[in-house]
Amino acid sequence: MTPRTALSPELTLDILGIAPEDRTDCLSLLEGQAAPAVEIVLAHLTARLGSADDSNPELGTPEIPVTEMDWISAMLRFAPEVLAWHADRGIPADISHATVADLGRNMAINRRVHNRFGMDTYKWLNHVFSGRIYQLGRLQYLIHQPSAEIPGVGAGEWILGVHIPEGGGLGADAVNGSLALATGFFAEHFPEKPVRTANCESWLLDPYLSEHLDSASNIAQFAALFTPYGTPRDEPTDAVYFTFRTRSMEHLSELPRTTALQQVVLNRIDAGGAWQLGFGFLRLPR
Numbered sequence: 001m002t003p004r005t006a007l008s009p010e011l012t013l014d015i016l017g018i019a020p021e022d023r024t025d026c027l028s029l030l031e032g033q034a035a036p037a038v039e040i041v042l043a044h045l046t047a048r049l050g051s052a053d054d055s056n057p058e059l060g061t062p063e064i065p066v067t068e069m070d071w072i073s074a075m076l077r078f079a080p081e082v083l084a085w086h087a088d089r090g091i092p093a094d095i096s097h098a099t100v101a102d103l104g105r106n107m108a109i110n111r112r113v114h115n116r117f118g119m120d121t122y123k124w125l126n127h128v129f130s131g132r133i134y135q136l137g138r139l140q141y142l143i144h145q146p147s148a149e150i151p152g153v154g155a156g157e158w159i160l161g162v163h164i165p166e167g168g169g170l171g172a173d174a175v176n177g178s179l180a181l182a183t184g185f186f187a188e189h190f191p192e193k194p195v196r197t198a199n200c201e202s203w204l205l206d207p208y209l210s211e212h213l214d215s216a217s218n219i220a221q222f223a224a225l226f227t228p229y230g231t232p233r234d235e236p237t238d239a240v241y242f243t244f245r246t247r248s249m250e251h252l253s254e255l256p257r258t259t260a261l262q263q264v265v266l267n268r269i270d271a272g273g274a275w276q277l278g279f280g281f282l283r284l285p286r
């Protein structure tokens with residue numbers, strides 16, 4: 001397929017928030033015709049944009065394997081389509097641009113984690129490229145139908161999944177300001193999917209974390225906004241990844257223990273404990 005190309009490559013990279021050190025690699029991925037593997041990803045992104053299908057299959061065939069670079073190339077090429085789709089829905093440009101800038105943020109994180117160009121979280125970016133997630137102030141909101149039971153949420157009901165990108169603290173003003181934006185935004189731009197409830201699935205909602213951090217900390221105050229549901233699930237690497245941006249669980253003794261969070265995360269593992277994913281919900285402000 002041929003995406004709309006009204007935007008120059010340079011402007012596209014600006015909107016996607018691509019950092020200076022990643023631009024040369026991105027520009028070379030945008031050069032020339034899309035390779036067959038990139039076409040496979042483009043076809044997937046085209047089918048998913050605006051679709052309720054959030055399945056995330058492995059792409060490619062033995063003859064045409066699809067790599068991380070093919071995903072990045074396809075997403076860069078497809079960005080003008082997503083921006084046009086947002087604009088068709090009347091989504092303001094500042095929200096549209098803040099939303100797609102998740103790509104540059106994830107690329108920059110990848111450089112910190114692996115010290116090279118790439119984006120090992122490319123599957124996460126499917127949410128952005130399918131038009132399901134929006135950055136409203138400090139937080140991101142994924143409009144979805146939950147697969148688990150949540151108190152007060154009916155079968156098939158749409159809810160907002162709250163996600164916390166890095167970039168600044170989680171102060172109450174920023175969080176409450178963002179939540180206040182969410183209801184109105186989705187009522188205006190997705191009236192066919194009314195939402196009353198938000199949920200959060202995160203290591204930040206592991207009950208152990210709030211019990212061991214200052215109750216006045218931003219993290220503990222954020223967690224307290226949510227009513228727990230379900231049973232926390234072992235997810236041993238999340239706390240290490242999000243605190244230290246390393247995928248390795250080896251050499252943990254070499255990591256810094258400067259902040260209260262760093263100490264809590266490592267002390268629990270030293271004591272033989274495992275970090276978990278906690279689940280919570282809240283009713284959205286009207």
Ligand SMILES: CC(C)(COP(=O)(O)OP(=O)(O)OC[C@H]1O[C@@H](n2cnc3c(N)ncnc32)[C@H](O)[C@@H]1OP(=O)(O)O)[C@@H](O)C(=O)NCCC(=O)NCCS
Nearest residue numbers: 164165166167169170202203217218219242243259260261
């Ligand atoms: C979630 C997040 C925004 C909270 O930041 P915050 O508002 O500054 O957190 P708090 O003010 O509650 O911090 C409490 C303590 O933890 C420390 N801390 C918070 N985030 C930290 C981080 N990423 N790395 C190291 N220490 C951190 C603070 O310095 C403070 O310690 P101190 O009292 O010794 O100074 C931040 O941790 C972050 O960006 N995390 C990555 C994104 C993430 O985890 N998303 C959820 C994915 S499911």
